[in-house]
Amino acid sequence: MEDELGLSDQDSDAGSEEVLTPAELISKLEEAWLNEKFAPELLESKSEIVECVMEQLNHMEQNLQRARQGDLKISFHHMEIERIRFMLSSYLRSRLLKIEKFFPHVLEKEKSRGEGDPPHLSPEEFAFAKEYMTNTETLLKNVALRHMPPNLQTVDLLKCVPKPNLDSFVFLKVKQAQESILVEPETDDQSEYTIDMEVGSQHLIRYRTIAPLVASGAVNLI
Template sequence: MCHGAAAAHGRKSQEGQEGGPEGQHPSDGDGEDPLHPEQLPAVSAHEGTPLVCLLRERPPRSDRRAVLSVEIEKFFPHVLEKEKTRREGEPSSLSPEEFAFAREYMANTETYLKNVALKHMPPNLQKVDLLRAVPKPDLDSYVFLRVKERQENILVEPETDEQRDYVIDLEEGSQHLIRYKTIAPLVASGAVQLI
């Protein structure tokens, strides 16, 4: 159980519970109270307390923004590097808010690593290259998508040497499971939506 949840659990146990012997919750027999949604504000209110787990309440977002937010959090150095190396006039794949979030996420990660781990290391090990430390996105991974605009003549590369390239058409409203690098330009243009 994470630190914040333990505090919330302890507070609830001290207040007493109904329904079972010796303060047990009626739904479990081991006395361990599961984390309920009504506990989230109490758990997340422990600002400044290091939590082993992270409970966040996020406002509802569009699918694209939710997927992109997860992508930024997982691959933030590579996302920022891609933005730095894009050509003049090439449109950004991030909105200004997403770019600011990625920069802030990287700065916070670097600060956290310095304060928690790196300052305790020998001087020659006190630097970390996040671009090398964080794995790159696997463009060969398969993703589910929904087609928003009809697309014709999409070249699908073979997975093995025994197969050949082939061309497919994506009908509006259809759903597919396909390799990400095949449809990456369509995701960027908004013609398809990851699901």
């Protein structure tokens, strides 16, 4: 895993690339995996990281095929490949489960995003979400035509399918120090207050409060 990989940096000027070592790339995959696993909503697509990791896995497997049989390092490299494959498949599976669970809201959010905003769906995920919604609408329409009166045959999926619960609580670890984070009261008797977050500190807090920090990479969910 000695090669460096180029990953376009969305926070830098257009066309620039962030050069990552394989270890840094896998670290980014792990962050994306944990964030997606613990966030109640679908996060920004990390398709470039996924593509780079898949390329790196192919490179590692090719190196193993050329390695001498009996080399003790082979078993360790096999374990590392399996670990990476597990994170990658778990990350993609978490995203597909959220798309299935919240598909009308996911598509509506993607439709309403501003020009230049990063997509929350990869092209493949977008196609899957559209097909899933079409199949669901067809199924509900057929059921309604058979069993429901005419005035109840139209179904608004945005109203019927629950939204992600952004008020759920999450654990996080701070990567970049934050000052005066506004925290909403948990009861009517409390008032709003602010907190400071030091690098390396861990917190349990409402997701809605720190969602922008997760998106920017200032904090990681754990």
